[in-house]
Amino acid sequence: MFVEDVKQNFVLLEDELKEKFGDNFHLQQATSIEHCFRILDQYRFDCVFVDLRLPETDKGKANAENGNRLIKEVVSNFGVPIAILSGNVAEADEELTSNNIIKAFDKGEQDTYKLAVDWIISQKKMIDIIRDVKIKLSSSFSKVFHTRIWPHWEDISRVSEKGDYDLVLPLVRQIAGHTVEQITYENELWHPYENYIIPSFVNDRSHTGDIFSFDQVYHVVLTPQCDMATGKASSVLLAKCTQKSDEWTGYIAKLKDEDQSKQAKGVKGLKGLLNQKEPAQHYLPPLPNSDEPLVVEFKQLITIEYEKLIEQLDKRIATVAPSFLANLTQRFGSYVSRTGQPNIKTEELNKA
Structure with missing residues (x-):
């Protein structure tokens, strides 16, 4: 036009x-x-x-x-x-x-x-992709509405009739959530860039999973969002993110090798890292325009007053997407809540 x-x-x-x-x-x-x-x-x-x-x-x-x-x-x-x-x-x-x-x-x-x-x-490539995305979303929306909303429409509309209740926003959220589930079910493989939201949806406050760059060192927010939103958290907990990983670099080199057996080892190795084999670390894929992963170090924590963090929102470079944030926070919770036991003198087992 x-x-x-x-x-x-x-x-x-x-x-x-x-x-x-x-x-x-x-x-x-x-x-x-x-x-x-x-x-x-x-x-x-x-x-x-x-x-x-x-x-x-x-x-x-x-x-x-x-x-x-x-x-x-x-x-x-x-x-x-x-x-x-x-x-x-x-x-x-x-x-x-x-x-x-x-x-x-x-x-x-x-x-x-x-x-x-x-x-x-x-811009043709982008235009073509935008068109295909809109077609896919329209198709997925139709499937979700037909299978999950329409069969319960009488119950849904009955709720709105009981009071002055606008159904549009609740249905938008429900359909959007179900659409993501539908698309994920059809193809469970996610692109690495889907790990991040850039820029963040929330403009005026910090959010769990926000990634900040302080003096060229990355840190990710781990404090629960509800505590920051309600003012219960006067200080915010962040974990340092390192970018150097020899293991990652080695597996990427194998992935680029012409030898298919080495490529397979590269794929397996990268999956192993991204599936989080080390309790004290959490691997995130590289940020856009970077070749190095973000390795969240649960042992290297800092705290910043919430108000001071808000003053530095211009240093926020990305936010971990909701689909990947739950795993990060759950693993951090598991790490800090782990309990050990007294060391057993194993030499005594020989006397049993």
Whole structure:
């Protein structure tokens, strides 16, 4: 879709798309903010081209504030690449243009429409994946609703009839949770990057599993979230994370070897580490843009006052995803709650 109130500019983009794709594309024009959202209610698009100075309605006055607001809403609600085509790119919100999914092009420059189309083409892999993800989510949603929600609909709706109770949010949570279970059941293998949420969902406070970088040394929060949220924890417990692991490096080398037997040993070795064989350590896969794992050291703990930690949220680089957080906290609990026994003088066993 091209959100543009000048027909001539729409034709210029359409001509450039024809040059690249022939007739294998569909370009929809919206001439105002209102018109754009009417179209988005009916259709789904792989990408959006947007002029900055747009009218609210077809008879309204065009301004850049409207264009910036539209871009924010489209990114937030539809998650597609956006190419800004404007003669006033300086009016684009800096927060938007710093986003990798958005790029601004100056109409006053030569080959602007060609450059914009080329950039969209460069995002093809992401566009294809986004489309497949949406198809998968839609299919999984249908399965969950049909098998787990619809059979109990009378009971569910009866609850809402007893009082002023909005069912939308509870059903969203339930369907989202069941959808994850459904997808996991269909394919139990997870990508290493699924271990992390980047950036964290929680912007204004810390959360269990938050990973901070203090003086280039990583630490992960282990204090229960409920204690931090209710103010019961005045101090927060964190475990140091080391990144150097000779075992990991050795297994990765085997994994890259052309010898299939060595590859198998590499796979087995890495699974062994990620399945947590050492009680005092917990392996997490490498963070994005890193080759080294994060090894949580349960023996190396520090505490920081909660309020001081909140002041350092800019040093938070990631959060351990919920599906992997439970194992981390359970293993830490097992480590600190383990009990030993008195040492037995084994030489005496010979006299028994």
